[in-house]
Structure formats: C-alpha cells, structure tokens
Amino acid sequence: MVYRYKITMAYDGTDFYGFQRQPHKRTVEGTLTKIVNKMAKNPDPAIKVYGSGRTDAGVHALGQVAHFDFPFDIAEKNMLRGLNSMLPLDVQILKVEKVSSDFHARYDVSGKRYLYRMDMGEFRNPFKRRYTAQWRFPVDIDKINIALKDLIGEHDFTSFVASGSSARTNVRTIYEAKCHIDEKENELVFEFYGNGFLYNMVRIMVGVLVEIGSGSRDVHDIQRLYKVKDRTQARRTVPASGLYLKHVYYEGEDPEHPTKLPHHQR
Amino acid sequence: MVYRYKITMAYDGTDFYGFQRQPHKRTVEGTLTKIVNKMAKNPDPAIKVYGSGRTDAGVHALGQVAHFDFPFDIAEKNMLRGLNSMLPLDVQILKVEKVSSDFHARYDVSGKRYLYRMDMGEFRNPFKRRYTAQWRFPVDIDKINIALKDLIGEHDFTSFVASGSSARTNVRTIYEAKCHIDEKENELVFEFYGNGFLYNMVRIMVGVLVEIGSGSRDVHDIQRLYKVKDRTQARRTVPASGLYLKHVYYEGEDPEHPTKLPHHQR
Known part of the structure; x- marks a missing residue:
C-alpha cells in the first residue's frame, strides 16, 4: 500500500542545475528524492519523484509541482513540515495534497x-x-x-x-x-x-x-x-x-x- | 593634487566578511580599495578608502558611504560608471560626489x-x-x-x-x-x-x-x-x-x- 502525495513548491534556482535529476549535480528533483527516501527510511525500490516538467539551471519556481508515492500514511500537514524541515533553504514546499493514484504530475498538466x-x-x-x-x-x-x-x-x-x-x-x-x-x-x-x-x-x-x-x-x-x-x-x-x-x-x-x-x- | 570623492553604495552583505578590510577575507572595503587603486594605475602610496563605519559579516547596505582621494580629476558620472563596471555584482555604487578635502566619511557622520x-x-x-x-x-x-x-x-x-x-x-x-x-x-x-x-x-x-x-x-x-x-x-x-x-x-x-x-x- 502506497499513498500518493502532490507537492507544490517554490525554489531559488540559482544554485541548482535545474529541476531534473542528473548524476553528480545538485538538482531540485535529486534533492527532493533523497529527502523523501530518507523520510521513508530508504525503501527498496526507492521512491521516485515525478515533476510537472523540467526547469533549466538558474530558473526559479513559485509553484512547481511534483508527485511521489509514500509507503506511510502521513497527514498532509506533517508531510509539509517534515519536508520543509529537511530541505535546504532554497526550496520550500508550499502545499501538500494527498491525491488519488491516477494523478500524475507530468501527464495531467x-x-x-x-x-x-x-x-x-x-x-x-x-x-x-x-x-x-x-x-x-x-x-x-x-x-x-x-x-x-x-x-x-x-x-x-x-x-x-x-x-x-x-x-x-x-x-x-x-x-x-x-x-x-x-x-x-x-x-x-x-x-x-x-x-x-x-x-x-x-x-x-x-x-x-x-x-x-x-x-x-x-x-x-x-x-x-x-x-x-x-x-x-x-x-x-x-x-x-x-x-x-x-x-x-x-x-x-x-x-x-x-x-x-x-x-x-x- | 588629489581629488576627494564621496561614494554612496548598496551591497548584498551575504558573501562579504563585513565592510571593514581584513587580510585574506572578502570585504567591501577591501574590494573597493583594490578597484580604486587599479583605476588609478596602482599609485604609491596606495589610495585608502574610508567608510562611515563598519557593517558586520552578512549585513546589507542600501546607503553605505565612503570617501577616497583620487589622483586624477574624473567627472562624477564617469567615476560612477567606472566603479560599477569593475565592481562585483554584489556591490553597486549609487552616487558619486566630489567633495572638499575636509569631508570625512567617518568623522563627519x-x-x-x-x-x-x-x-x-x-x-x-x-x-x-x-x-x-x-x-x-x-x-x-x-x-x-x-x-x-x-x-x-x-x-x-x-x-x-x-x-x-x-x-x-x-x-x-x-x-x-x-x-x-x-x-x-x-x-x-x-x-x-x-x-x-x-x-x-x-x-x-x-x-x-x-x-x-x-x-x-x-x-x-x-x-x-x-x-x-x-x-x-x-x-x-x-x-x-x-x-x-x-x-x-x-x-x-x-x-x-x-x-x-x-x-x-x-
């Protein structure tokens, strides 16, 4: 059983190599993925984070959206606090919503x-x-x-x-x-x-x-x-x-x- | 013959160890001193920059003031452009004024x-x-x-x-x-x-x-x-x-x- 979370976030893109995960680069997706997996005690297979699409290196977001499936049923408010307390200061989660498992952050844009x-x-x-x-x-x-x-x-x-x-x-x-x-x-x-x-x-x-x-x-x-x-x-x-x-x-x-x-x- | 310039500046203090010059540290005064001397083709003795006072590491300025004596008579507008073109992007000269040689950026505050x-x-x-x-x-x-x-x-x-x-x-x-x-x-x-x-x-x-x-x-x-x-x-x-x-x-x-x-x- 997994629970799907839709997250809306702001980030200062200055110090990121864009949104999309890349090996050995600091990206928003990479940073988020690491933290979500840490919060879930590193499950196997690892949790994947799906963004609405990429933003380039240096581009900012006031409302980027992503989703991921989490193995525990955590209240939205607690997921919001947990993520924000673990994320670096250049990313801020603005909103967390539990969504049905057919929501897709990229395909439903x-x-x-x-x-x-x-x-x-x-x-x-x-x-x-x-x-x-x-x-x-x-x-x-x-x-x-x-x-x-x-x-x-x-x-x-x-x-x-x-x-x-x-x-x-x-x-x-x-x-x-x-x-x-x-x-x-x-x-x-x-x-x-x-x-x-x-x-x-x-x-x-x-x-x-x-x-x-x-x-x-x-x-x-x-x-x-x-x-x-x-x-x-x-x-x-x-x-x-x-x-x-x-x-x-x-x-x-x-x-x-x-x-x-x-x-x-x- | 030297010409005294009063400069008013803004800076983002984040990446400076404060205003006041310190050996081997990136400071606003140190950065300014280097550039003013470069513009004057490194005179001997070197030009000194006098600030209105220090600001600590990380503190910002919207209107910090300093003065220095320059060996050439440069129009205020050209001094403004020259300094801004050579300074890093976290310092901006807002105003340049030629002042009499008895003006002192620190003592006259x-x-x-x-x-x-x-x-x-x-x-x-x-x-x-x-x-x-x-x-x-x-x-x-x-x-x-x-x-x-x-x-x-x-x-x-x-x-x-x-x-x-x-x-x-x-x-x-x-x-x-x-x-x-x-x-x-x-x-x-x-x-x-x-x-x-x-x-x-x-x-x-x-x-x-x-x-x-x-x-x-x-x-x-x-x-x-x-x-x-x-x-x-x-x-x-x-x-x-x-x-x-x-x-x-x-x-x-x-x-x-x-x-x-x-x-x-x-």
Missing part, C-alpha cells in the same frame, strides 16, 4: 504560467542580481503590447525553441501574454500562460519582445518568425535568472482551458 | 538609519533567506510600539552592546524607532535612526523587541535593561541577514539633528 522579470536600471541592483535579468535600453511598452497579441493562440514556435528540444511538435497554444512596468521596482514584468512551452521558449520570446520594445525589430516581427521557422533569427536567449515557473495547471482546474496537451505534443 | 526585516512565515521563503531574518511566533504590534517609545532619546545601551565593542561610552541617542507589518511581504519591518549605534546594537534591540511583541518579556523591559547594564539579559542577537544600513547622515544634512556625535563618544 493542462497548462503552465511563467513570469519573467527584467530590471531596467543602468547598473545591476545587488539584491536582484539573482532574481531578475537586466535590460538597459529604453522600452516602448505600447510596441510590446502590440507584439504580445501576435503570441496569443496556436502557433508553430520552431523559431522560438532552443536546439536540444525533444518535443514531438513545436505547435503550442498561448492563452495569455502580458507585460507591465513595475514602477516601484523599475522592472519590466512579462507573464505567459499556455498549454505548454518548449525548451527555452519563454526566454527566447522575451528576447524578441524586448528587442521589439527597444525598436530593433519590427513590431510584428513575431509573425515573420512563425513563418521562417528558423531559431537563429530570434537570436537572444535572455538569462535564466529572470524566469519563474509561476503555476502549473492540471486538467479541469481552469474551466476556460481544461484540457491537457494531447499526448503527441508533449 | 551625524547619524545613521538602519532597517531590519523579519519574515513572519512559518517556513523560510527561498527568495528571502538571504535578505530577512525569521520570526515564527505571533506578534502583538501594539506592544512593540509601546516598547519602541522607551528607545527614543539618550540612553546607556550597555545591555545592548556585544562584547568586542571598542566604543568609549555606551551612551547613544535614538531619534526614531518605528515598526510596521508589511502585509504583502508578510514581514515585520523595524527602522531606527540615531546619532550612532554600538556593535550589534540594532540586532540586540530587535531581539528584545520581538520577544516583547510575542509576550515573553514585559512591555517596558527595555527600561529595566537600561538600569541593569548587563548584556546577558538581552540574550538573543537576531541574524545579520535582516539588517540594512539604510542611510548615513552627515553634519547639517538633517536640520533637526545636525550635529555629529561628540568625538569622545565615537
């Missing part, structure tokens, strides 16, 4: 929401160097807002995917694409919600968007990029330090976009 | 303002672990506000000074002592402005204040601590990670408190 923060100061703010990227050029937010409309809907994002992607198709649907200037923080803040994002896709999109905002690309250049299907024309991949996985949506959670990505698109 | 941030979450927020301390117990802010009034004015802070202080007297004057709850950040935020602060004094005061707020000390315990002149009774020194040197005041800058600390008090 219906969408993801990302945030991207860009500091607009001339010099790097020492307190934000790990948590933002930087854009020093003047930006016309109206141009960015026009360009963001070109992202909405189903498109072939071949020009926006880094080499190394293992996706079966580069077609994805974006439901929301927003940008605002946080005056107090002097930041340009982007937010994207879609049914799935390709490898480095958000970081490549933001690179294109700030170039549009600063006038070095045509305001509708994204439409051209869809057509050319050529990653080299999108150029810039903005740094991981500005990117946050904000929320993972599961089937049925968002009534407007309840369906998960078809299997062949994952 | 008329007051200092400190901020202390305490996260009230049950678990550590991964993004704030370097920039706040943590207080997990319920707090009655009204009690803290009553206690803060006991801090205002001239007092003997012997109970609030860590061993190792080299001050000639423990008498200091506090002009402002405030506290509020930042609901959005779920933080308890303290602010203190006085003519000078002893070694660890803010961190010991905050420790007493949160204990008052959580009911483990009498609301007027500060008055008793003034009388007993016994550091061991203040107990707790809260962590460096929550402390920020916010502003250094110089003679005449604040019309209400224009005078510097008498020499024998420094």
